Amino acid sequence: DAEITQSPRHKITETGRQVTLACHQTWNHNNMFWYRQDLGHGLRLIHYSYGVHDTNKGEVSDGYSVSRSNTEDLPLTLESAASSQTSVYFCASSETRQGPLLEAFFGQGTRLTVV
């Protein structure tokens, strides 16, 4: 079955370190997204991509970057981790840019703690 997987599931890192969270999907979806989820907030969009070599900033992109070198993967990099980036991160993918009824599939999440 097609799926979307994130790794690692849990990570603890130190302030100032560079961290990369992996997201891999086998749906062959063009669209991929990274969100963060914090208490008291809905999921907030960090970055998204509509296809290979395409990346776009979301609502809370400062301090994060992504790259899309193939269809399956959209790694999220924290350039210099800060305590404010302690959160649960979700990756999602969906089929195509056009159309109102796009089903978005979410990964199981990565819990990141910055100490």
Add this chain to the structure above:
Amino acid sequence: KNQVEQSPQSLIILEGKNCTLQCNYTVSPFSNLRWYKQDTGRGPVSLTIMTFSENTKSNGRYTATLDADTKQSSLHITASQLSDSASYICVVSANYGGSQGNLIFGKGTKLSVKP
């Protein structure tokens, strides 16, 4: 500002009882509204997606309604089960020129079903 508000914030019900969760939104232009179920420690999973012209949609014991005039939606759960314990997230998609717009997430309603 595009917003999605959900109520109540949390809800406790007894197994077998029905419940209704509410979602109000101020998103324009409106494309579609989704309800997601998020189990603890997991990513959100889609329950229903409704466009402007649909006012009710069912998925098993879950029935979503949409009133596009008042910009309100509800999710009704019938004959609740312990496995229904989760957060339920209302998500509204804005339609920007026909392409997939941002998904605007509510903060969710945390439902606990007790035996």
